[in-house]
Amino acid sequence: MVILLIVSLLLSAFFSGSEAAFLSLQRGRLAKLIKDKIRGAEEIAKLLEHPEKLLATVLTGNNIVNTAAASIGTALVISIFKNNDIPNSISVLIATIIVSVLLLIFSETIPKTIAVRNSEKVALLAVKALKKVSYLFFPFVWFLEKISKITGRLFGIKDASIISEEEILALIDERQQIGEADPDEAQMLERVFKFNDTKLFEVMTPRTEIVAIDQTCTLASFLEIYKNHTHSRFPIYLGDIENITGTISAKDILTGLSEKTITETSTVADFQRHAYFVPETKLVSELFTEMRLYGYKIALLADEFGGLAGLITLEMLMEEIVGKVGEEGQLIANEIEELGENTFLLDGATRIEDISETINLTIPDGDYETIAGFVLYNLGNIPSVGDSFMHENYRFEITEMKNVRIEQIKITKTRVIKNLK
Structure with missing residues (x-):
């Protein structure tokens, strides 16, 4: 009976650990496992497509082995104290306490802690066995699913999505902090979610x-x-x-x-x-x-x-x-590009306030919002490539035009030569 008790505790640990591993497995990591073609990853994804079925399987298995452990433990303790004139009621109480402690420590706390810290490994190790168990417990699982859905409808509980918007945003932030997500891509994903809620x-x-x-x-x-x-x-x-x-x-x-x-x-x-x-x-x-x-x-x-x-x-x-785009759909990757020491290439659509943050240059307020507007204001006409003017100790030169639109401007800081006496 000791062996049967140990087997029951191990099976309980398996179900508890599997539950913790599957539910704590990050969806981003699972997607990477599938992309890397790790064996068992796709099977995990299929089980997670129906979380209610997965939970029903785990809970059914856990309840069966926990009940078995309690029964075996009780029978074992009663047989030990049988010849010691100890009442059966006391033996049952002692058995209940011992089995509860064993289940709590070896079948709940330890396996769940290990599973949460190693969710990928545990899930990959457990997925095949769990899949077979789900077939074995199919009648019980089907019955529990139906009861769960009926109860949910009675109390007006709606099905929740497996992954919420908040969870995805938190995951993006987490991946970005540890360097596993490109900042530009992460920012774009965040904008996509915001896009659907913005008026x-x-x-x-x-x-x-x-x-x-x-x-x-x-x-x-x-x-x-x-x-x-x-x-x-x-x-x-x-x-x-x-x-x-x-x-x-x-x-x-x-x-x-x-x-x-x-x-x-x-x-x-x-x-x-x-x-x-x-x-x-x-x-x-x-x-x-x-x-x-x-x-x-x-x-x-x-x-x-x-x-x-x-x-x-x-x-x-x-x-x-x-993010920032140019004329009707052209993406501006870098509005201000540093070509060398004190030389910058600017997109004509660069806003005035953005320039002072990058270049030590003061542009006076006026009826213009962009660097192209400032150039037009100073030149007084529609310019051509090569036209230039000086502002403070900076030289502004038109380097690219599109029809009559200023596309790019090169700004170069010139040396100030002082008269020596």
């Missing part, structure tokens, strides 16, 4: 910051505005900004001017497109789907009173997932 008013350009154009504005006047606000699209209005009549694309106008198919005396109304209005409380993910489906590049947001609340572009929505 438009949280990321829009508010009404007070909108650069809108009167529809009677000539192209010559528009170019003056565009020098300081190099946006890709603008809303246009008649009389008042609350009366938005449409939108225009800067690309259409600049292309027409460069190809000389239009003149500067034309008005922006000639390039007017349909204005797409949506409520500011709409989800970012919903608008993103609509804009891609219908081909809209800009949307105007209306508040609860029907007034203009702000605007948002497809580019801005993309930035919510991938």
